[in-house]
Amino acid sequence: MNGAEAMVKCLELEGIKTIFGYPGVAIAPFYDAVGKSSVRHILVRQEQAAGHAANGYARISRKTQVCVTSSGPGATNLITALATAYADSIPLVAITGQVDSHLVGRDVFQEADIRGATESFVKYSYLVRNADDIPHIMKEAFYIASTGRKGPVLIDIPHDIQLAEMNKPFAYPESVEMRGYKPNHKINAQQMNKVIEAIRKAKKPLICAGGGVILGHGEPEVREFCEKNRVPLVSTIMGIGVLPKNHSMYFGMLGNNGKPYANRAVMSSDLLIIVGARIADRAVPKPESLEKQVSVIHIDIDSAEIGKVLGPTLPLVGDVKEIFTMLNEVDLPKCDENWIGTLEQIKHSTVDQRKWSENKVNPMELVKVLSEKMDPDAIYVADVGQNQLWSADNYVMKEGRFLTSGGMGTMGYSIPAAFGAKTCAPDKQVVAVCGDGSFQMSMYELGTIAVNKTPLKILVMKNRYLGLVREHQEKAFGSRYSGVELFDYPHYDKVAEAYDMGYYHCDSNETMPEEIDRFLQHDGAAIMVCEIDASNNVI
Amino acid sequence: MKGIFSVLVENHDGVLSQISGLFARRGFNIDSLVVGETEQRDVSSMTIVSTGDQRTIDQIEKHLNKKPDVIKVRRLEENRSVSMEMMLIKVGCTPANRSTLIEICSIMEGRIMHVSPRSMMIEVHGTPERISDFIEMVRSYGIIEMQRTGVISLGRS
Structure with a gap:
């Protein structure tokens, strides 16, 4: 058994069914081992999405989940997702490939000091130096991620260690003994x-x-x-x-x-x-x-x-x-x-003093109607920006879940996290709600959703602006808008068509409830664009 | 106030950077940080001296304790621990004023490590205050260069 096979064996023993990732040469032995195992790998379109998808999956399964990337840029692309998980205390184990051990520190092709770079965004990290260490490192990583205040743990594994044969027979530790980590506080x-x-x-x-x-x-x-x-x-x-x-x-x-x-x-x-x-x-x-x-x-x-x-x-x-x-x-x-x-x-x-535009769709009503129409145990994933705050403010919580990137406020979170949530709970209704800015930050993930035929619903509140920054500029900088206009692109109908997704559109409060019904009942993945007047503010 | 932390950590790579990174990231002060081996090969000891208000010093202790590589954190009270520091200092001196410098060394237990026609190198150890006092005594001779080790500290009981 080589190092890569040992890692995958550990994942199986931890009960991991699905992992999200993006391969590269430095992690290729691991991918070879995954291919031969019972673990399902889902290929995302960019590494950050692997982290967010594992995050969404972890929050719904309430268990530690796994994302995997290659070395160098693959690993650095994951950093934002790790920071997002760290800020919200989401248990993840992130596995990154690394260049061969003897090349570490020589700035070779696709080498990045990912442990150093993620120091402040992970609960703990490892660089694997010996294949025989893998079982106890994996056991510890899952233990640290899932106990005490939860959070992401990174395992950086050089390419040659993945290929190295283990000298000792594989044995997965029953328990963890770390003298510096005792998360179970006895209540005083x-x-x-x-x-x-x-x-x-x-x-x-x-x-x-x-x-x-x-x-x-x-x-x-x-x-x-x-x-x-x-x-x-x-x-x-x-x-x-x-x-x-x-x-x-x-x-x-x-x-x-x-x-x-x-x-x-x-x-x-x-x-x-x-x-x-x-x-x-x-x-x-x-x-x-x-x-x-x-x-x-x-x-x-x-x-x-x-x-x-x-x-x-x-x-x-x-x-x-x-x-x-x-x-x-x-x-x-x-x-x-x-x-x-x-x-x-x-x-x-308490009187709500906010004024809402008469034009187009009222975002407050939109969130209320959408969440009332959603299944009682549905999962609502809000992105970041005005869409998030309108969602948090007006969401009608029943017995479902409301996910969002609360600590880090990472734009582009909703689509991959909703994909992860839906992958975890295929029988539950999952709706990602984003703005036209955050949608475009993770638009590439539509490919993953399409390929996996994941019947995810994506609602875009489109106001042609990075609305929350625009609102800030309106209030703090005398309406001098700078760098916040998105204009009319993309053509969402064409994007939906490109990925074989349903497309719904709504630009008035009158048609909104019916359009939401049709959108939610769509068989398969669908995008719904709701036109919002840019003058609507959160506060 | 001053916080003196005696910290036992796992002796492997990256631990020092984790600890110093923690101080940098959270804006905690490091007055001095000394790392060395202990009687156990796989355990290192750090003595960290920091200044801050009570809340900051409490936070430092809690954040140190959160690190899985930190085995034990002890907060040392100044009057219930022994603290030591060492210094090498090179000061200017000529044959004319050499004897007065030697006199200061003998009063303050400075050990003369090297003498050249224009300078003298002295080793001093003791409490940080004592070392600061020594510096003041020789300042007028002209300090060419000096290096302090930072404080190491152990609790009395």
Whole structure:
């Protein structure tokens, strides 16, 4: 058994069914081994898409997934996808080919120091020096990616090591013993008691749920906590889906681009319970004023998140599922109904001041109608830009999933991530929603979708601009638009035709619901273009 | 405030760059960083001295702990640990003022490593403060060049 075969054997033992990648000479032995195995390889059209597809697959399967590229430019093309996964704590194992060991460091053809280049975007990385190390490296890589705060792990493997025969018989380790990595925090009983006491005393508690709740599979426990104790909840963009939109305890997404009433709820509370959220600038623009007004419990699996942005809080480090299971066993007084009443009142008295153009399609209505018409367990993948914020703001969450690149804000995420999600869950309805800018950033992936006959639905909000930058230039630079106009290309009907996809088009609110029905019912992959007036803004 | 971290790390390639990269990326200060072997071949020891407010020093400890290659982080209190540094310093001196320089060396336990007609090289070790004091004492002779090792530190108990 050579190194490449050993790696593929490890993938099989990890239960990996599908990997996404792009070959090259430096990873050719690995591809030879994949071809002879039970692992399905899906060829993408550019390496970044391999990372995003594995990301979408990982978020739906809730397991570590794999992407693979060659050396040099193949590996560097993957960096944005690694940074995207790292920012959102998505578990990936990325395998990159490397030039022959004896050539490493000599700047030979297609050599890149990918470990050095990805240092700040991966949880950990390896350079394989000996084929005999492969089983324990692979085991560790999957372990590190999927435990504690999840994230991408990179394995760089030189071409000659892939070809080298193993000296020892192949044996996959049962467990991992790393003296520097102990991700399973035992929950500190004293801190837990302080948290319980603080919740008991609070008159106006509020949960702020982040993506960590979903990553830790803690939605049922958090939901039970909210329902049992009548504690209301707001979410960050990554926490959308912890509670359905129409849940009586849900009070919207907070932040710059969230619901004003969610922000008012935060400021009116007397105890904010932050769970699995980074308190990033878009969600909490002024952490200084928050920490002055509200007492905060900060629950996170990553102790370094505590105190990174927010000042004195009551910290509790641990796994969300475990913590809320424990909290649900405690008898807490039900939350004061006046508090819920106040929030209801805030919600209903907050007037949306935004003006919408009468022309073309109203993007807010579009997201509402689309998501209401989608299956209850459908997967909605929003790209980045105005489309993302209109989506997050208006998406009608039922029992499905809402995916987006929340941390890194990587344009072009939606199409490959939706492809990965659909590959993972072929029976579920998956819709990618993007703008005309983000669509064109991943347009090449239509080839992958067409070849694999993946019945993915892609909705493009077309306003001929990089809308969110345009909006920023309007407000911050006196409407001096610079470098943001996309004009009328491409001809989407022709693009759809080129890839044998269905094509739907809509330019008015009247025809929109019917057109969405036809689009969603289309047998096979389809693109729907909705014309949006460029004057529509997010804020 | 000062943070002195005694960090045990896996002794393999790329670990130093991971640690220094962490400080650079997050805007943490490095006053000094010393790496060396320990009694175990596969473990290296780093002593990192940093300055920052309490929150920054706490964050440094947490981020160091997150690295899988970091085996152990100990935050050393200045009064409950022993810290040492070494310096080589070359100062100008002529036959006329050589004897006063020798006198400073003998009071402050500087060891004369080399003498030339126009300069003298001295080795000093001790606490960082002591080394700084020595520099002040010889500054007027003219410092030609000098090198400090940075602090190494061990907890007392």
